[in-house]
Amino acid sequence: MSTGALEGLRVLEIGTLIAGPFAGRLLGDQGADVVKIEAPDRPDPLRTWGQAHEAGRGFFWTVHARNKRCVTLDLRQPRGQEMFLQLVAGADVVVESFRPGTLERWGLGYDVLSDVNPGLVLARVSGYGQTGPLAAQPGYASVAEARAGLRFVTGFPGQAPVRMALSIGDSLAGMFACQGILTALVARARTGQGQVVDAALTDSCLAVTESMVPDYSRAGLVRQPSGTRLDAIAPSNSYETADGTFVIIAANQDTLFRRLCGAMDRPELADDERYATHTARAKHQDELDALIGAWAKALPPEDVVARCSAAGVVVGPVATVAEVVTDEQFLARDMLVPHHDLGVGADVLGPGVTPQLSATPGSVRWAGPPRPGTHNAEVYGELLGLTADDLTELAEQGVV
Template identity: 45%
Template sequence: MEHSNTQGPLRGVKVLEFGNFIAAPFLTRILADFGAEVIKIEVPGQGDNIRKWGSKTEGDKSVWWATQARNKKCITLNLKSEEGQHLAKKLVSKADVVVENLRPGSLDKLNLGYEDLKKINKKIIMARISGFGQTGTYSGKAGFGSVGEAMGGLRYVTGFPGQVPPRIGVSIGDSLAALYGALGTIMALFSQVKNNESEGQEIDVALYEAVFAVMENGIGEYYKYGVIKERTGSILPGVAPSNLYNTKDGKLVIVAANSDQLFIRLAQAIGHPEWLEDPKFNNHTARGKNQTELEDLIGEWVLQNDAQDVLNLMDEYGVPAGPVYNMEDISNDPHYHDREMIQAIEDPDMGTVHMPGIVPKLSKTPGKINWSGPSIGEHNEEIYTNLLELSEDELETYKANGVI
């Protein structure tokens, strides 16, 4: 097993993860993909909850775990014990970054908060993901990604008018927070190097803020015009045509010809050049006002054709369009394989595990998947004896006392 990405842009960066579930582990997965040495701390005998999430589990692993914990080194440590806290601090003294997603105050109670850690390592960067941030009225509240999606405004505008807002389908709130956390971590590391800084800093990411930050012009239009965005289903109000359409062979395609030039191409492609002279459709504003009528006309045409025929014609005329994929469709698409976006990784316990590839793709210092999510405590000996230089006797004593 290869234990480092010697070409990754984050090679040499050591990251300590106090994470569970999705947000913090996804953040560190990104760092690990690009060469950082990520040491993930788990509760002895229990591990991260993601180990048990998914359709099936095999031993102490799920496919989700295999993906989320790839490229990481997993150790066990009881942080509730004084000895465990002592070992954690020794690890922090050798780290560049600490990542956590516990409720604010939890690590402080264990003497592992940012103020404690920077006394040990003044250059330490600490990325913290929580429901509502480390400060403010709600900082002490528990919060998952679903709550962040709801309070960040995303759930309210998701779905169709008059219906209960559905879940997006993935844990998008956690993933957004992880991406902002990763960006913040990289910026903090860059600032240290670029500006020759002698101290680290704290990165505070709130789940609801990560969601709110991508809500486009929602808050601006509310303050400016009193407009509250509502659920609109599959359309983009006032921007047409851009919608999902049923095809003759029972599939769904999306066609997005929502600019004047693209609409000209679409009208020509489907044999309706007269639309270009029709005052209801011949400019962006008019199409927005007559959106329902236009979408219905396009829908009628699409329904007379098979999905691939529609897509081929759109490609021919340069109109953005695509199929609505499930995972089977994705697995059969050659473009995913051309771009190495589906990678087969051999796991010693699960066999071959397929997982998403690396994003983004760097030309000189690319990311790499070296191994899948490890077993519980798989790297205890490596980290405790090699990095912390514990003796075999010390290691056995810690194990016997439930510290490791």
């Protein structure tokens, strides 16, 4: 049985933390053979990340390193570089997330890698990309989100910008890197040549800023933070219900707004000149939110959701993770799946595979391996023909 559409694709993942390894995870989810390389003396810090810990482990790693075979190799040593080039010769993709110039200092730039394997796709994920005046600077998602304008429009007017409690910039860069890898592989199928995929955290954040740039370019409009809503898109907001929890109601199209008015037993609002059109609602957004807010506040959340759903209005609860893990929609689509974590000897629930393919679906086959070098014997024996004695000697030298 196929393990996914990318079965047979060999990926080498080097570098640490979130964005590059997220690209590797996405490829592994769809069946690629992802070999994650960690330095023998410096394992990926993500092994201990996460807000909950058990047996010295954080659970970020459990999900983020799933479907990967983990080996150790010191790319700073000549013998380690030699072994890496041997692995590159049989690989399709290398994903790296070092600061630009690091591979070149080690003598492992793309010119060297492509000499060994002309069809190789090298995905380089960094804070600012491989070019430009800031290329050599270290970069994290938080700064990338800020520099690209995402942070400025978060939070409430007059208050300090806030962040989501997630590293969105890293996830965006990982997804764009994965998109670039697949695009480069399609091109390779035509030309036979590999290439470099240059994915920057800053670029990835800028790419999802909707109309912010053209609005400023043509109208000088600097989009401002707008709290729980989008300014001029009405109604689309979070509304408190009778028990103090919130629901999202999005009825900013004229047809949807008319349906919402019916669900609220206020059909006359749909023909009120202040609310009848998208443009009019934008001008009267505050009073419209007050009307809808008063209606929602008088009802329990399940009633708000039921009435809106029955009327064909876009609606949904603002869920905590405790509610997410019991969500019937996610469960029906296998988007909550167990990862058997050998480090704690138990199943750990995590997100499933997306997107879902009809003929060659991806899967979660194992959780992130509990220790660096878990697959040294398997990978180096299979790919390089090394014996147990060879690996013992290499370990004594600090190469693996």
